[in-house]
Every structure is written in C-alpha cells, then in structure tokens.
Amino acid sequence: MSYTIQSSEKLRPSGAEYETKALLYLMNFRLDSPEVYYYVVDFFNDLTGMNRTGRKMWDIQSKGAKNSSPKALGKELVTLFKNYKSDFDFNCFVLFVGGVSPTVRIDQNKNIFDVENIQPGAFEKMKQGLLEECNDKSYIDNTNISNKELDDFLSKIQFVVDDKKPHEYVKSIIKTHTKLIPNEEILNAIFNEIRDNQASKKNSRVVENITIEASHEALNYSRHLTAGEIRLLTISRIINRNLFEKGPPLHFYLILNSVPDERKKDVILESQLALSRALFNKNNANTFWRLFENIYSTIVQNPGDNVNVLYDKLDHDIVEQCYEFDVISLKYLISLIKDGIE
Known part of the structure; x- marks a missing residue:
C-alpha cells in the first residue's frame, strides 16, 4: 500500500x-x-x-x-x-x-x-x-x-x-x-x-x-x-504574551525566590511541561478554557492580589478537573496571565 x-x-x-x-x-x-x-x-x-x-x-x-x-x-x-x-x-x-x-x-x-x-x-x-x-x-x-x-x-x-x-x-x-x-x-x-x-x-x-x-x-x-x-496562539494574543518564549513571568518570582537555587530550573521546566500538557490535551480542552477564564476573571477583579492570594480565590472545583496542574505549576500559569494583562 x-x-x-x-x-x-x-x-x-x-x-x-x-x-x-x-x-x-x-x-x-x-x-x-x-x-x-x-x-x-x-x-x-x-x-x-x-x-x-x-x-x-x-x-x-x-x-x-x-x-x-x-x-x-x-x-x-x-x-x-x-x-x-x-x-x-x-x-x-x-x-x-x-x-x-x-x-x-x-x-x-x-x-x-x-x-x-x-x-x-x-x-x-x-x-x-x-x-x-x-x-x-x-x-x-x-x-x-x-x-x-x-x-x-x-x-x-x-x-x-x-x-x-x-x-x-x-x-x-x-x-x-x-x-x-x-x-x-x-x-x-x-x-x-x-x-x-x-x-x-x-x-x-x-x-x-x-x-x-x-x-x-x-x-x-x-x-x-x-x-x-x-x-497557544489564541491565548498568547488574549494576554499579549507568548507563553513559552520568554523566561519565567515576573509574578512567579514570589514563588521562585523561596525555591533552593539548585531546584529553580527544574521548577520552571516542570511548570512549563504542565502547561504544555494542558494546552495539548484535546480531551480536556473545555476544562482548560474554564480554568483559564476563572484565572483571568479573578485577576481582573483583584488586580492588587499576589499569586498566592489569587490561587486561594480560584474555583477549586474547576482546578481539580484540570489535572495537568499541581499547585506550583498552576501558580506559574496565574503569573503568566497576570503578567500579560497588567
């Protein structure tokens, strides 16, 4: 054939x-x-x-x-x-x-x-x-x-x-x-x-x-x-930032500064891998959009809050369904979106 x-x-x-x-x-x-x-x-x-x-x-x-x-x-x-x-x-x-x-x-x-x-x-x-x-x-x-x-x-x-x-x-x-x-x-x-x-x-x-x-x-x-x-292209346009081209988002340094130096690169890479898995998982695409919308809205409504506070204000029923993210990688995503829309 x-x-x-x-x-x-x-x-x-x-x-x-x-x-x-x-x-x-x-x-x-x-x-x-x-x-x-x-x-x-x-x-x-x-x-x-x-x-x-x-x-x-x-x-x-x-x-x-x-x-x-x-x-x-x-x-x-x-x-x-x-x-x-x-x-x-x-x-x-x-x-x-x-x-x-x-x-x-x-x-x-x-x-x-x-x-x-x-x-x-x-x-x-x-x-x-x-x-x-x-x-x-x-x-x-x-x-x-x-x-x-x-x-x-x-x-x-x-x-x-x-x-x-x-x-x-x-x-x-x-x-x-x-x-x-x-x-x-x-x-x-x-x-x-x-x-x-x-x-x-x-x-x-x-x-x-x-x-x-x-x-x-x-x-x-x-x-x-x-x-x-x-x-990925669509999200990058929405928040006016390419999610993978630059280094870690500025707001993520609140988390990164507490991480031992020898772990910093691993934490960034693991967070980016989690984001990549979520973006490319067609079977969970709608849940990802719901999470993205929830993060976006929470940041817009609470512009002065830091990443840790924003994390607590998310709808954690949605967070649980977006299983590609753990706590740290989700805070990485929050930081990306916050950087992009400020």
Missing part, C-alpha cells in the same frame, strides 16, 4: 482564508471534532485532519468561489475523488465552499448537506464536471471510472457552505467563555496569524512526487498544525 503526493499547491492568497476557515470548521464545528489531533496542510489535499495515532483521516478540499455552479463543484471534487480511489482509507470527504448557485440545493437554508439535498439535474451536472476534470488530470486513472463508482463517491461527500466571518470562526476556539472573548479586531488578528502559520507549512518543504507507505508518515514532513498550537 502506498500513496504518491501529486498536485500539491503553492500558496494561493485568495484561497488562504478559506483554507483557514476549513481548518477551524474541522477543529470546532463537527460532532467528531474532538477526535482530530493533527491538521495536515497541502499534503493529501488542501487540508487533512488526522487523529492522534495518524490512522483516521478527514479529507477537505476548499474553494473560495461564492456562486459555484453544479459543474464547477464537480470539478472541485477531483482531489477528493483521487483520495477516494487511493490505497489509503479516508474516513470523511468534505468540500468546503464559499457559496453555491441557487440551482444546487433543494433546501437553500442548509449549509451543511449531502447529495440528498442536491437537485437531480444539478447532481448529473456535478458528475459531468467531475468526470471531465478526471480526464484532464494525469494523476487519476480515468479508464475504469464507472457511473456506480461516481455515485458511491458522491454519496460520501459532505458539502459545507461558508456562512461565517473570520472572527466568528476564532470565537469557536474559545467557545462559550464570553469573558475571554476579545474584540473583533483581535479576533481577526488571531485568524490572520493562524492563516499565516497554515500557509507557511506549504513552503516548508517540497513534497510533490514523494511516496509514503502509511498515512502517519505524512507527519514526518512537518506540514501540520495541532489544536494545541492553535490554542
């Missing part, structure tokens, strides 16, 4: 926004979003989600056009079809689009739908567009494409019509923690930073014509982001 990378793209500025929207849709707007750990950029497709073990994949093609005809939609499905026909198993196929013409949907109000919501005439034109595009692509064996195969493939497609502004997609990272949500300008800046990080993965290394034997080998080429990296 093998897979050869073909038709990887260079950065297309006009499409970059939609590729980031597609990423944030996959990260936050699906019932199975918590399963996605890696977001692989321009390797198998515009975006491919992978679970933690690299064996389950969500394949996404994005298109920014606002009024795509049925035939144009069919042409955009070609890379998804290539992956459908490959030796690798893709668990989900998504076409994420900026908009569709009125001739496509039966129910115009459904922005997430499958072929059951596509007009019969539009369905046939979509198949025609896909078949024409297959005939134009050298990387697809078009000699044995049957009508049954096309029907089976199209029955597996999920169509997603973009209906949100960039800042709304970023809000979904923070979810319902309204006390943390910054203004629209900062939300848009976070979106742009995610977009730029995602786009930079396309330029990290040429992968065209590389052959891999298993899906998880794609991760060897560092063309991926993780949900933890995106949460």
